[in-house]
Amino acid sequence: MKRAFFLLLCILVSAYSCKKTETPAPEKTTVVFKHGKIAGDPALFQELLDEFERQNPDIDLRDEALPASTDEQHQFYVINLEGKGPEFDVLSMDVIWVPEFARAGWLRDLSHLVPEPQREEFFPGPMQAVTYREKLWAVPWYIDAGLLYYRKDLLEKHGFEPPRTWAELISISKAITAKEPDTYGFIWQGKQYEGLVCNVLEYMWSNRGNVLREGRPVLASPENIEALGFMRDLIVRHKVTPELVTTAIEEPTRHIFGNGNAVFLRNWPYAWNIFEKEGSAIKGKVGVSVLPAFEGGEHAATLGGWQLGINRYSRNPEAAERLVRFLTSPSAQKTLALTIGYKPTRKSLYEDRELRAEQPFIAGLYDVFMHARPRPVSPYYMMMTQAMQPEFSAAISGMKTPEEALRDAQKELKRIMETAE
Amino acid sequence: MRKEASARFVAPSLLLMCLVTVYPVFYVLWLSLHRKHLTFGIEKFLGVENYIALAGDARFWNALKNTAYFTATSVSLELALGLGIALLMNRAFKLKGLMRAVVLIPWAVPTVVSARMWEWLYNTDFGILNYLLGTKVNWLGSTFWAMNAAVFMDVWKTTPFVAIILMAGLQTIPGELYQAARVDGAGPWAVFKNITLPLLKPVILVVLIFRTLDAFRVFDAIYVLTGGGPAQSTETLSIYAYKVLFQTLQFGYGSAISVMVFLLVGAISVFYIRLLSRGMR
Numbered sequence: 061m062k063r064a065f066f067l068l069l070c071i072l073v074s075a076y077s078c079k080k081t082e083t084p085a086p087e088k089t090t091v092v093f094k095h096g097k098i099a100g101d102p103a104l105f106q107e108l109l110d111e112f113e114r115q116n117p118d119i120d121l122r123d124e125a126l127p128a129s130t131d132e133q134h135q136f137y138v139i140n141l142e143g144k145g146p147e148f149d150v151l152s153m154d155v156i157w158v159p160e161f162a163r164a165g166w167l168r169d170l171s172h173l174v175p176e177p178q179r180e181e182f183f184p185g186p187m188q189a190v191t192y193r194e195k196l197w198a199v200p201w202y203i204d205a206g207l208l209y210y211r212k213d214l215l216e217k218h219g220f221e222p223p224r225t226w227a228e229l230i231s232i233s234k235a236i237t238a239k240e241p242d243t244y245g246f247i248w249q250g251k252q253y254e255g256l257v258c259n260v261l262e263y264m265w266s267n268r269g270n271v272l273r274e275g276r277p278v279l280a281s282p283e284n285i286e287a288l289g290f291m292r293d294l295i296v297r298h299k300v301t302p303e304l305v306t307t308a309i310e311e312p313t314r315h316i317f318g319n320g321n322a323v324f325l326r327n328w329p330y331a332w333n334i335f336e337k338e339g340s341a342i343k344g345k346v347g348v349s350v351l352p353a354f355e356g357g358e359h360a361a362t363l364g365g366w367q368l369g370i371n372r373y374s375r376n377p378e379a380a381e382r383l384v385r386f387l388t389s390p391s392a393q394k395t396l397a398l399t400i401g402y403k404p405t406r407k408s409l410y411e412d413r414e415l416r417a418e419q420p421f422i423a424g425l426y427d428v429f430m431h432a433r434p435r436p437v438s439p440y441y442m443m444m445t446q447a448m449q450p451e452f453s454a455a456i457s458g459m460k461t462p463e464e465a466l467r468d469a470q471k472e473l474k475r476i477m478e479t480a481e
Numbered sequence: 482m483r484k485e486a487s488a489r490f491v492a493p494s495l496l497l498m499c500l501v502t503v504y505p506v507f508y509v510l511w512l513s514l515h516r517k518h519l520t521f522g523i524e525k526f527l528g529v530e531n532y533i534a535l536a537g538d539a540r541f542w543n544a545l546k547n548t549a550y551f552t553a554t555s556v557s558l559e560l561a562l563g564l565g566i567a568l569l570m571n572r573a574f575k576l577k578g579l580m581r582a583v584v585l586i587p588w589a590v591p592t593v594v595s596a597r598m599w600e601w602l603y604n605t606d607f608g609i610l611n612y613l614l615g616t617k618v619n620w621l622g623s624t625f626w627a628m629n630a631a632v633f634m635d636v637w638k639t640t641p642f643v644a645i646i647l648m649a650g651l652q653t654i655p656g657e658l659y660q661a662a663r664v665d666g667a668g669p670w671a672v673f674k675n676i677t678l679p680l681l682k683p684v685i686l687v688v689l690i691f692r693t694l695d696a697f698r699v700f701d702a703i704y705v706l707t708g709g710g711p712a713q714s715t716e717t718l719s720i721y722a723y724k725v726l727f728q729t730l731q732f733g734y735g736s737a738i739s740v741m742v743f744l745l746v747g748a749i750s751v752f753y754i755r756l757l758s759r760g761m762r
Contacts, residue, residue, distance in 0.1 A: 131727065131728060134728075135727055135730075138519050138520055138730055139519070142519045142520075142522075160520050161520075163520075163521075164519075164520050164521065164522060165522075251707075251708065251710055251711075252707070252708055252709060252710025252711055252712065252713075253708050253710070302605070302606075303605065303619045303622060304604075304605035304606055304619055304622065306619065306622035306711055307605070307619060307621040307622040307707070307710075307711065312604065312606075312607075315607070316606060321606075439520065439521070442520075442728060442729050442730070443729045443731075446724055446725075446728060446729055449710075450540075450709075450710070450712055450713040450716075451712075453710045453711045453712045453713075454711070454712035454713070456711075457622060457623070457624070457711045457712055459624060459711070459712045459714075460712070
């Protein structure tokens, strides 16, 4: 017993002294980088971070991953930033958090990092999402947006072009499903969750509707009512969408389309690699395009993706800025695209020869990302979405008429904005 | 002197209890009297305003209704089924030990895992349930079926727990009583009604306390299965509290909901404990 204790003590002492000798020389600045779990091989990501340290020998970079759940990441940031904690310098933010954090005064103004003329180099959607009260609070890191997957082979076989309007999508779906057994027309995500809001906004925007106008809620507009009603009609009137979408999130719809049981699918870019994998039932048979629009409306895609910002309470903002600059640079974005498939926020990379040769799919995404729009850029967004989700769900599953649902959601949005002030 | 010593012995655990339960409970009570919103830097004393808002909050009443429905149906089904299984398992038969172990499997599976599993079983397209029934019902997509699907999942998962506890209770009933009853010429129903049920009553009440409180606070199972949808038809009080507290970070209002859950759970416990102590006498 005594000996075991002595041994333990020895280990502790040696571990402690070990740690001591390993601390970097005092002139090194430490930068702590917090981000969600990396989707893909973390070793490849580490290589990029090592490259940063080689280029900046005076910086000791500590990379600390948070859990994969976005809710948990949001909580972590809010609790630590509210406590004015300097424990991390650079943080990666979901596209919907930036205005919330900026309004709270938790981020450093990064307007000077991307001066006016250079902002053109990024897609407009993410730029809009990181701008709040005319200042830049983060730099877009990688991008995501909703898009339309279609069965190239089936469309060719029956002599159709990819649809540009919702009406075309319906007629193509009807024509093809009439001849192909066990095939659904068009599937998307309709469960009561954040993804439903992403889906609904795409219809509203492509019908010239919106959630906010000049900061005020305008949810119950005729355009929005028509758009939401149209989604319900896809299921009950046109019968091109199966009832099952009312409980579906991304993965179940990805499975159905991936098994070859649907002509059209709305999903995010991540699904492409799975469809093109060896052994996939639809390998080589898939095309992508921007989502259709209503007659006279503009194509729209809901923007996702992550942005890099700097903690207002960071003790080393200068070193942190260097990391943000490095990670959002064309070369780092290209590496990330090649290694873990993060889609660049810089437009020029979609012309990059090497990237296009490696991932032919990326060329088709340019048009999608150009049409990507951020969800309402508002510090109240997290509360707004909680009010919208149940109402959208009620309309989609036929429990309320679109008018009722949107009027009720509108009332709730007004209440939120009045009481939050 | 001895009293003093025992007080000293109890003191550390008492202090610990205060730190981990009493303090948080009072802190939540205190929070519920405020408007506190981290991202907006708001912290304002409101008094009972949050509770007044709750009274007029349709979403709160809907969640309360859903919670009550879930609790009542799942607990009564689990008790009825669990009692039946316990009576069956209490008989002597081959492989009795194995049977008891196998029955516990659903209970042993982590809730989140079984909820994900059931989500796929209920899937309209690939789900085995529709396959077996030859139907194409959108179980989790209809306001009627979604809640009942959640109840069914809970019954599947928790009946074994109820059965095992009740079986333990059955084994404490002396065999002589049954022999005596049989000698007196009592039929099986009379034996059940006059011997098994009264002697099992304390155990049944214990099971009811556990199950009712658990069911009333249900969160993970339903959150994973439906997320509270469609159209709020499966949103329970705990899910509502979670969304307000941790997704929109309105700590004051969220705490008020939590306090309501706490009070209701407290009331249920008091009701059962009264019943139990009356049963003991």
